[in-house]
Amino acid sequence: MSAFGIDAWLSLGACGVVDGYGAVAAWIAGRLQLMDARVDSPSADVVGLVEAACAGGDVSGELAQLARCRPDLVRPFHRRLVDADVWWPVDLYRGMDEVTAEYLVQRIEAGAQRPDKLLELLAVGATDTAVEAMWRWDRQPPAWASRLHWPVHRYAHVGGWEFDSAGAVRPLTSTVAFALVPDESGTAAVSGGVLVSWCRWCDLPLWRLLDVDLSTGTLPDITAPEADRVVVASCIRCGCFANVFTEYDTAGSCRWAEDNQRPDFLGHEDPPWQLPTAPPLCIGPPRPTPFAADASRADGSTFGGSPDWLGDPWYPSCPRCHQTMLYVGMITGDDLWSVSSGGCRYLFFDAQCGLAVAVYQN
Ligand SMILES: [Zn+2]
C-alpha cells in the first residue's frame, strides 16, 4: 500500500491526530446525521446505496460522503461500481486495494472503452500496482494512450500526486486535515482580513486566505525544511478570473508577485466588489479523513487534506521554478461571506520560491 493508501491515514489514530474509528463514527453520526445503527452495521445500507448508484448511474450525496469519511466501508464494492461504469465522484475509490487496482490495469490493457476514466480511478487508488502501471504507460505509451485528454502522468493529479523524475510518488496533498472554523477567541485566526498590499489590476486590498506556520508539523507530510510560515493571499475579485500569485516571506509579509500577467479578458469596468464579511477562521478539529473537505458547504473550509474539486483537478505550477505547487487547504465562498455565495478557493504554495496562489472554481 502506497503512502496514499487508506492505511496511511487510518493509522493516524495511533499518533493521536484522529481518534480512530470512534471519532470517525461520531463525526459521521453527528455531522452527516446518519443514524448510529447505520455506522455500527453499515453493510446492508451500503449495499443499498451502491446498488442504487449502479442502477441509476447517479451517486447519492450520502454514498459520496460515506466514501470520503469511511472509504473502508465502500472498498468491498469497488469492483461492482467499476463494472457498472460508476466513475464519479472519484472519491468513491479512496482506499482502493491491490485486487481492484490489478483489475483496472487488466481492463485498460484489454482495450476498455474509457481508459481515461479508469486511469482516474487508478490515480485515486494510488496503490503500488496502480503507480507502477501508470509509470510504465507514461514511459512507453500504448496505442490507447493517443485517445487520452492528457499524458498518462497528468492523471496522477486526480489522486493528488505526481511522479518525480525517477518515477516515485511525490504527494501534492496532505494525509492530515483540519476544519477551519470561526475564530471565537479572536486571537487564533489563520484566515481573514486585508493585507497592506494591493491588487495591481483592480486596486482592491489583497485578502489573507491562509497564514500558518508549517514548521510545527501540523501537516506532517508537508514539512519540507523550507516549509516554514506560509501565507496565501489573493484579490477577491481578480482571483475569480485568473490565478493571482503572491510572494511571501517567513516573517509573514505578503505582496503581489511580479510574475502575474494580466489576462486580456479581465476588463476594468466593474461594480464595486464587496470584501468578505464573515468572521476570520482558525484551525478547528481534525477531519476524519483527508478527503472530508466539502467545497459546497458553509463549514467545508479545510486546512490540509485533499481538495474537493468543483471542477477538474488543477494543480498550478510555480511560475519561477515550474515545480507543481503543494496544496495546503481550501476556503469556500460560503465561509468568506456567511451566505450562500458558492465557489471555492484552493490554496497552493511553493516554499522554495516563496510563492502562493489561490485557484478559484465554482
Ligand atoms: Zn484585483
Ligand SMILES: [Zn+2]
Ligand atoms: Zn518555485
